[in-house]
Amino acid sequence: xxxxxxxxxxxxxxxxxxxxxxxxxxxxxxxxxxxxxxxxxxxxxxxxxxxxxxxxxxxxxxxxxxxxxxxxxxxxxxxxxxxxxxxxxxxxxxxxxxxxxxxxxxxxxxxxxxxxxxxxxxxxxxxxxxxxxxxxxxxxxxxxxxxxxxxxxxxxxxxxxxxxxxxxxxxxxxxxxxxxxxxxxxxxxxxxxxxxxxxxxxxxxxxxxxxxxxxxxxxxxxxxxxxxxxxxxxxxxxxxxxxxxxxxxxxxxxxxxxxxxxxxxxxxxxxxxxxxxxxxxxxxxxxxxxxxxxxxxxxxxxxxxxxxxxxxxxxxxxxxxxxxxxxxxxxxxxxxxxxxxxxxxxxxxxxxxxxxxxxxxxxxxxxxxxxxxxxxxxxxxxxxxxxxxxxxxxxxxxxxxxxxxxxxxxxxxxxxxxxxxxxxxxxxxxxxxxxxxxxxxxxxxxxxxxxxxxxxxxxxxxxxxxxxxxxxxxxxxxxxxxxxxxxxxxxxxxx
Amino acid sequence: xxxxxxxxxxxxxxxxxxxxxxxxxxxxxxxxxxxxxxxxxxxxxxxxxxxxxxxxxxxxxxxxxxxxxxxxxxxxxxxxxxxxxxxxxxxxxxxxxxxxxxxxxxxxxxxxxxxxxxxxxxxxxxxxxxxxxxxxxxxxxxxxxxxxxxxxxxxxxxxxxxxxxxxxxxxxxxxxxxxxxxxxxxxxxxxxxxxxxxxxxxxxxxxxxxxxxxxxxxxxxxxxxxxxxxxxxxxxxxxxxxxxxxxxxxxxxxxxxxxxxxxxxxxxxxxxxxxxxxxxxxxxxxxxxxxxxxxxxxxxxxxxxxxxxxxxxxxxx
Amino acid sequence: xxxxxxxxxxxxxxxxxxxxxxxxxxxxxxxxxxxxxxxxxxxxxxxxxxxxxxxxxxxxxxxxxxxxxxxxxxxxxxxxxxxxxxxxxxxxxxxxxxxxxxxxxxxxxxxxxxxxxxxxxxxxxxxxxxxxxxxxxxxxxxxxxxxxxxxx
Numbered sequence: 001x002x003x004x005x006x007x008x009x010x011x012x013x014x015x016x017x018x019x020x021x022x023x024x025x026x027x028x029x030x031x032x033x034x035x036x037x038x039x040x041x042x043x044x045x046x047x048x049x050x051x052x053x054x055x056x057x058x059x060x061x062x063x064x065x066x067x068x069x070x071x072x073x074x075x076x077x078x079x080x081x082x083x084x085x086x087x088x089x090x091x092x093x094x095x096x097x098x099x100x101x102x103x104x105x106x107x108x109x110x111x112x113x114x115x116x117x118x119x120x121x122x123x124x125x126x127x128x129x130x131x132x133x134x135x136x137x138x139x140x141x142x143x144x145x146x147x148x149x150x151x152x153x154x155x156x157x158x159x160x161x162x163x164x165x166x167x168x169x170x171x172x173x174x175x176x177x178x179x180x181x182x183x184x185x186x187x188x189x190x191x192x193x194x195x196x197x198x199x200x201x202x203x204x205x206x207x208x209x210x211x212x213x214x215x216x217x218x219x220x221x222x223x224x225x226x227x228x229x230x231x232x233x234x235x236x237x238x239x240x241x242x243x244x245x246x247x248x249x250x251x252x253x254x255x256x257x258x259x260x261x262x263x264x265x266x267x268x269x270x271x272x273x274x275x276x277x278x279x280x281x282x283x284x285x286x287x288x289x290x291x292x293x294x295x296x297x298x299x300x301x302x303x304x305x306x307x308x309x310x311x312x313x314x315x316x317x318x319x320x321x322x323x324x325x326x327x328x329x330x331x332x333x334x335x336x337x338x339x340x341x342x343x344x345x346x347x348x349x350x351x352x353x354x355x356x357x358x359x360x361x362x363x364x365x366x367x368x369x370x371x372x373x374x375x376x377x378x379x380x381x382x383x384x385x386x387x388x389x390x391x392x393x394x395x396x397x398x399x400x401x402x403x404x405x406x407x408x409x410x411x412x413x414x415x416x417x418x419x420x421x422x423x424x425x426x427x428x429x430x431x432x433x434x435x436x437x438x439x440x441x442x443x444x445x446x447x448x449x450x451x452x453x454x455x456x457x458x459x460x461x462x463x464x465x466x467x468x469x470x471x472x473x474x475x476x477x478x479x480x481x482x483x484x485x486x487x488x489x490x491x492x493x494x495x
Numbered sequence: 496x497x498x499x500x501x502x503x504x505x506x507x508x509x510x511x512x513x514x515x516x517x518x519x520x521x522x523x524x525x526x527x528x529x530x531x532x533x534x535x536x537x538x539x540x541x542x543x544x545x546x547x548x549x550x551x552x553x554x555x556x557x558x559x560x561x562x563x564x565x566x567x568x569x570x571x572x573x574x575x576x577x578x579x580x581x582x583x584x585x586x587x588x589x590x591x592x593x594x595x596x597x598x599x600x601x602x603x604x605x606x607x608x609x610x611x612x613x614x615x616x617x618x619x620x621x622x623x624x625x626x627x628x629x630x631x632x633x634x635x636x637x638x639x640x641x642x643x644x645x646x647x648x649x650x651x652x653x654x655x656x657x658x659x660x661x662x663x664x665x666x667x668x669x670x671x672x673x674x675x676x677x678x679x680x681x682x683x684x685x686x687x688x689x690x691x692x693x694x695x696x697x698x699x700x701x702x703x704x705x706x707x708x709x710x711x712x713x714x715x716x717x718x719x720x721x722x723x724x725x726x727x728x729x730x731x732x733x734x735x736x737x738x739x740x741x742x743x744x745x746x747x748x749x750x751x752x753x754x755x756x757x758x759x760x761x762x763x764x765x766x767x768x769x770x771x772x773x774x775x776x777x778x779x780x781x782x783x784x785x786x787x788x789x790x791x792x793x794x795x796x797x798x799x800x801x802x803x804x805x806x807x808x809x810x811x812x
Numbered sequence: 813x814x815x816x817x818x819x820x821x822x823x824x825x826x827x828x829x830x831x832x833x834x835x836x837x838x839x840x841x842x843x844x845x846x847x848x849x850x851x852x853x854x855x856x857x858x859x860x861x862x863x864x865x866x867x868x869x870x871x872x873x874x875x876x877x878x879x880x881x882x883x884x885x886x887x888x889x890x891x892x893x894x895x896x897x898x899x900x901x902x903x904x905x906x907x908x909x910x911x912x913x914x915x916x917x918x919x920x921x922x923x924x925x926x927x928x929x930x931x932x933x934x935x936x937x938x939x940x941x942x943x944x945x946x947x948x949x950x951x952x953x954x955x956x957x958x959x960x961x962x963x964x
Binding site: 044045048163165166168169172173175176179183185186188190191193214217218219221222223224386387388389391392393395396399400403404409410412413415416417419420423424425427428429442446449450453454 | 894909
Binding site: 523555557 | 952
């Protein structure tokens, strides 16, 4: 594939290639930065245009818009506490406190650099190690995935700001919400109470936007508004200096690795990676005590991981023809339209195309830095409008964003309900991040648990006896749960 | 000022709508609903058809997505709409004939005015290339020897992939000796077929080509051009109605559409499907075109609804 | 203080009651699955049991603890914003995107303290109008339209 690189670069440097790279990334960042509008809508907007393009630019446009919108999502998450996608929910946890402290520009700077590093490393990994990683992905059957998701669930404890009991309860509510609708094994309807709208279950994005963005509007409406005319002090991205990075490289490297590995495993996704990475940072970072209060390592953990997932998700997509997430599924369908069969022979049969896609992905991540800084400078004045205009616009944009996720007005009701309930719960100190984790991981947890029970004829013990990877992950999950409790217990005894 | 404009536009719209529904049709854009997410197979097929359809009907046509519940949410929502011909859904065999028989959805056999069918691909039962099974007889012998050992996958309960495997194994009389492992979509299932956690899967030719897989039988009336050595299900000994399965789809309007409007839409659909642009599109994307006019499609749809009932019973759904 | 204490307890109690009611509802449907682990209610029951357990602990903690919570600065404002947003989400399906958005902005902006009509009215018309122009008439992915015309 490397021999095809010169041809691939020629494609990127063509007028069409440069145009889609820059415009796609800009469009992605702008759309992603709008509260309530996330990757799904951004991709849906450009999809019709990709149909008339040639192969490589079509895929690169999708990638650029996607990567841009993931990065843009962190802007909304940090500045106004309204993540447009589940994967930037973890970024809120430290990004928003930091912005409130007055360091909004710096918070975005950490997010930008972490995103770029995560994306670039994953692009390099993709170019050099795709076949090996794809073989690794095949090792992960339902039982291994179950153990991984179990490990992911333990991060509910780490992201429970305030009360752990309330955090766990929010997690359970999230998992429960994900069980509404069709049963994944038998197809029978659960908790729908005869309402066909619920056959499809609660939409994850509608709930996420409701409990984060809409409830944020309600919370601001309940506080006194007159004193603020400016939301946050923000004049554009401020990059962290080399000095500030000292002692943070370990956490960055670990986050990138987590994002890459989880991205490779189909059916897990960027939100999972961001939360697991955040939890791991909170456990092992030298700055762990500041997590949740505006600690840069928290932003870095989440952003480096969720951007590294994109490259990781391309591995099974390109090497095996198996989409790693929703966006790679769209890419595969687009390739099919252009007469290209995705599958194990994709790379061998179309070396130039694949090299162009991989190189394009690398360039997109490079572009995030200058374009992110430029756009944030342009966008800064928008944030100086009175809170009233911003809040009204957020509600309207959320309605637009959620309507386009599935084209179903019912999701708007779900968003409204989630916003109201989220407002009530947040007032009681119930954290919302665990609810999102529960809803993201819940379906896979149940599906893989029951798939595993089918494969082992109902023996839960057999999950771990014949599956070493699952055993290791399960032990890690138990340790992750018990260590903080032990530590707290010891600390209490000491004092 | 603003209000009066709104009001007069509204009256104008109301008058024109009632006076010349059939004559002037179409006088505004036509909405083609894909009951799945943007970027999926159904959505892209419809997006490939839409420009040619628009040209043929002489009005704008746009594709909108309403995803969820294996397509039933869009169908349920459309079912209650006024049949004015401005809203059409592209529904597949599963959305129109299978889901209403296994779920308590608000639509059924008589909820639709079929307009035209567009595509139909036969499904195949296949195994991984390194699988020891070469023929259906191998499978029967192995499964009979070790009941409960082998696993077949599907992209979800009640999906086309599920029905294909059920038709194969029920037809061979070994369904109860196999385990069913559903996944969320064909992608993960194909991964497990490659990895060896499941041994059998059934889908269309386009999807089968995504991996190193070997077909055992095809649910078609005759052998496929690309696989002349692969027997049809009938040749393997599977009897009707389990022997032929097509992933077909076509345009549907809500029931009660005026015949003149149906005729216009049907004619536009025929022109669009036959257009050079769509033919090229179909060739590139591996779509098997299968056009049927409104009347023929209606009869076909009703027959399918009947015969798929037997399949659903066999699957135990 | 009394009123605040009540809100905390009521919300926690509400979470517990919802969980118990949902748990009870799992016994009303009958399913075809033969073995327990493959029953559609197997997994939800585990989750609901954990939810109920945690809700009891949280309720006890809430009753015992004497924590304060954010005070509501203006009851009329929060009531107007919540009710307006909920109605807005409900009527987009039937009345289209544009008209409800205009009305919502006309209600929400004054609630947040902007009373100058020269600011409120243009914002209320231009923001939704621009979105309708963009999505319905430029990108060809229309937002819901009103019962009057397909144009907005």
